[in-house]
Amino acid sequence: MTEQILKYIKDLCETPSPTGYTKRAEKYLMEEFEKMGYKPYQNHKGNVIVPIKEGTENGLLLSAHVDTLGLMVRSIKANGRLRVTALGGYPLAYGEQENVTIITRSGKEYTGVFRINEPAVHGSTDPKEITRDDKNMEVVIDEITNSAEETEKLGISAGDFIAYDPRFRVDNGFVKSRHLDDKASAGVLMALAKDIKENNININRPLYLAFTIYEEVGHGAASGHPEGITDMIAVDMGVVYDDLKTDETKVSICAKDSSGPYNYDLTNELIEEAKANDIDYAIDIYPLYGSDASAAVASANDFRHALVGSGVAASHGYERTHVNGLNGLYKLLKSYISK
Ligand SMILES: [Zn+2]
Missing domain, CATH: 2.40.30.40 (Peptidase M42, domain 2)
Incomplete structure (x- = not known):
């Protein structure tokens, strides 16, 4: 699975999509999900939505953003x-x-x-x-x-x-590029969707993916969601910093960022899932951060919200993560949606 995740991340990183001009990344996603056998669509603002398992009650939305700096x-x-x-x-x-x-x-x-x-x-x-x-x-x-x-x-x-220029490269398990925020997570979600389709993985509730295109300016997931969503997990980079526990090899579960604490129960569910699967994770607060999930709840969406991602060092610069963090994230999400 690592190779598949890295291929998607590389493709995405090498598709230019500065926030406000994301057409090429949208097209790439639409084509790839169609190839997998899904029926992706775009909302008015352009986010790419992928129904994995349709339904109008108790839906889960997993989001990643494909706009960059x-x-x-x-x-x-x-x-x-x-x-x-x-x-x-x-x-x-x-x-x-x-x-x-x-x-x-x-x-x-x-x-x-x-x-x-x-x-x-x-x-x-x-x-x-x-x-x-x-x-x-x-x-x-x-x-x-x-x-x-x-x-x-x-x-x-x-x-x-x-x-x-993205300058994507992988050296000794370390994945380096501009724009791993948030194309690393988007690549993980793509690989997960491919796995679900190819291996007929049973999903425990309605599930949608959203690839948003205005996260870097704050309103990526403010609107335009499928009906019936009750929980939203933003999959976005974990902050690596001085006093925080997350590093590139870990899955980071965010308890609080600049927008305030994330939903208590949904965050706990992710922590329990990580523990049950022996995933190398850390619970952290991100001092200067807002996510698509916090944008969604701030704009009249009645969701439980959470934020999780692999650790990404040097955020908004030449960023670095590690295959262990990416694989841990993959394992956590797969287990959470299929348990
Ligand atoms: Zn981000």
Whole structure:
């Protein structure tokens, strides 16, 4: 199963989907779930919903988000380079020196690099002294352009999306990429759905998957759910930090984040399931975090809500998890939905 999970995660990571421009990831999901034999559909805002076992009572929704952090063109500078605005919340320094792809609204693509305005260490400014913000950082396009007019001629304009290179790789069990948040979880859910179909696994209640596309800006799962859902488990990255117990090899069960505590009983059910299956897990609180499940309950959905995921280090930067964390998450979810 590990190979299947990693294949889906790699495919997803290598499909650009900065929040607000997720069409390619949506298409990928629709096609893959159709191939598996499901009947996925999209709600109005574009979330991909996969009915695994239909029913209108006591339904369980498992969600993962496929939108990622990224950049958008804020303006074209007089020198032809691009001033940008961040998509999602992260220090711009985390994107420094990364290759990017600019995707215009007419579908043209250009590569470039995101960096500080004067990156040469042999010039007269010391790069160490530069504040990494949207005034001091820019995207240089891999085209010969030295003026705003020349860049406009390429078809680039304010409002175009910019995707970071994902740099996906697996080294000695460690999975590294930008965007493991939350494509690691999405890959686990895909592999689980494939397993259910191929091996006729009995599911104990109506079950739906939701792949949301606006989580990084807070409203991914605010609306548009199938009827009859009573429980929602957001499957999203576990925070790895100083005083927290989660690491990349563990399954993290979140008791509380910035939105407050998660549902007591549903969270306990996940903890009991982890214990019963000898899963290496940790219960943690995430100091600065909100999930699709908290967005759902905050917007008039009467759900019990919980949050679980494999540990992801260096979140919103060049992220890292481990196959043990991914496999543990897989085992926990599979056991919870089929017990
Ligand atoms: Zn996330």
